[in-house]
Amino acid sequence: METLKERAKFVIDELPDDVSIQEILQELAFQLMIDQGIIDSDENRVITDTQMESEIAQW
Structure with a gap:
């Protein structure tokens, strides 16, 4: 099992060499x-499309 640090290194290593700090942080947040x-999803903590539509409508 890879550590969080190893995962972060992998994500960063996949980015281009001229990437900015902001882009690194955005990619890490996205991952x-x-x-x-x-x-x-694995722990079944999901909602249906209908439930999501209802939540969005309340915004």
Whole structure:
């Protein structure tokens, strides 16, 4: 199992050499959201499309 530090290094290493700090942080945040979404899905912490539409309508 890879550590969080190893995962962050992998994500950064996949970026171009001329990437900015802001782009690195954005990519790490994006990967975190994806990873958390996979965990939520695996643990059945999901809602239906109808529930999401209802939540969006309340905005």
